[in-house]
Amino acid sequence: MTDSKDIQVKEKTEVANPAEQTKPGPVFSPDVDIFENDQEIVLLADMPGVKADNLNIDLRENTLSIVGDISPSENADEEDILIEYEIGRFVRQFTLSEIIDQGSINAKLDNGVLRLTLPKVKKAAPRKITVSAA
Amino acid sequence: MMFRRYFGVPDWSFRRRVEEFENLRKQLNFMNDAFMGVAPGRKAGVFPLVNLTEDKENYYLRAELPGVKSEDLDIQATGTTVSLSGERKIPAENDGAKYHRREREAGKFSRMMSLSSEINPDRVKAALADGILKVTLPKSEKAKPKQISIK
Numbered sequence: 001m002t003d004s005k006d007i008q009v010k011e012k013t014e015v016a017n018p019a020e021q022t023k024p025g026p027v028f029s030p031d032v033d034i035f036e037n038d039q040e041i042v043l044l045a046d047m048p049g050v051k052a053d054n055l056n057i058d059l060r061e062n063t064l065s066i067v068g069d070i071s072p073s074e075n076a077d078e079e080d081i082l083i084e085y086e087i088g089r090f091v092r093q094f095t096l097s098e099i100i101d102q103g104s105i106n107a108k109l110d111n112g113v114l115r116l117t118l119p120k121v122k123k124a125a126p127r128k129i130t131v132s133a134a
Numbered sequence: 135m136m137f138r139r140y141f142g143v144p145d146w147s148f149r150r151r152v153e154e155f156e157n158l159r160k161q162l163n164f165m166n167d168a169f170m171g172v173a174p175g176r177k178a179g180v181f182p183l184v185n186l187t188e189d190k191e192n193y194y195l196r197a198e199l200p201g202v203k204s205e206d207l208d209i210q211a212t213g214t215t216v217s218l219s220g221e222r223k224i225p226a227e228n229d230g231a232k233y234h235r236r237e238r239e240a241g242k243f244s245r246m247m248s249l250s251s252e253i254n255p256d257r258v259k260a261a262l263a264d265g266i267l268k269v270t271l272p273k274s275e276k277a278k279p280k281q282i283s284i285k
Contacts, residue, residue, distance in 0.1 A: 005240075005241040005242070006181075006241050006242050006243060007181040007182075007222060007239050007240070007241040007242065007243045008181065008239070009179050009180055009181045009182075009183060010181075010239070011183070031237040031238045031239075032235055032237055032238070033224075033233070033235060033236050033237065033238050034233070034234040034235040035227060035231040035232055035233045035234060036231070036232055036234065037228065037230040037231050037232070042227070042231075044238060046200040046201065046238055046265070047200065048198035048199065048200040048264065048265035048266050049198070049265065049266050050264060050265075051264055073196065073266065073268065074187060074194075075189065077189050077190075078187040078188065078189050078194060079187060079188055079189065080185070080186075080187050081186040081187060081188055081193075081250075082184070082185065082186040083185050083186075084183035084184055084185060085183040085184075085185060085198060111200065111201055111202070111203070111262070111264065111265050112198070112199075112200030112201060112264050112265015112266065113200050113201040113265065
């Protein structure tokens with residue numbers, strides 16, 4: 001990461017076809033970083049305005065879904081002058097290729113950034129099989 | 135005339151048609167923005183995107199800045215302008231990390247906004263919670279709306 005670079009403006013990506021939404025309003029796809037090392041998969045997601053109580057993380061089979069609900073922060077008597085970004089729920093799903101140790105998943109929400117640590121299940125040590133000629 | 139219009143100088147007419155498509159595209163974007171409730175041509179195109187609202191007492195400026203710490207933010211206000219600058223840092227992960235996706239961006243930003251009426255810069259308040267910055271800019275006494283009673 002270079003320090004001197006200026007951030008370019010990027011609009012939130014609205015999900016075109018969110019499946020089975022029961023609440024009205026726009027749905028956005030959060031920006032994520034995903035990386036893995038030998039022990040775990042780590043996912044970082046930008047979800048501004050989402051509080052820990054309103055964040056739902058669900059891992060079923062090998063589909064990971066993250067849903068963040070937003071409560072509007074504006075008071076009723078405020079009038080809009082300039083609206084550059086919209087507010088809506090954050091929804092995103094991932095398919096994981098590794099087997100995850102479900103018991104030790106760790107999620108932290110710090111200042112609008114979710115950090116989700118998914119530890120991999122330790123595989124059996126590779127065993128070399130020798131074939132003996134009959 | 136007809137012959138020349140449709141079959142004359144091919145590359146010239148081709149360029150005209152491309153321009154027409156470009157114009158059409160611009161018009162469609164404009165219409166799309168207008169229907170979606172976005173005031174056309176009002177986006178500054180500078181990070182961070184802000185929402186500005188007002189009530190009788192204050193202006194409220196909101197910006198989505200997930201992961202930006204308050205010590206990395208610099209907010210300055212004068213009579214009619216607010217400037218917002220800072221840096222978004224994403225700490226480097228360990229060397230063993232292999233990335234699948236990298237969509238979050240780090241870097242510096244600075245933005246200046248003009249307000250339509252005067253504020254009281256001494257009483258400006260800013261709060262950062264859950265990645266959203268909210269700056270409360272109290273209007274100066276002169277700029278507040280006055281109720282006029284009819285005698």
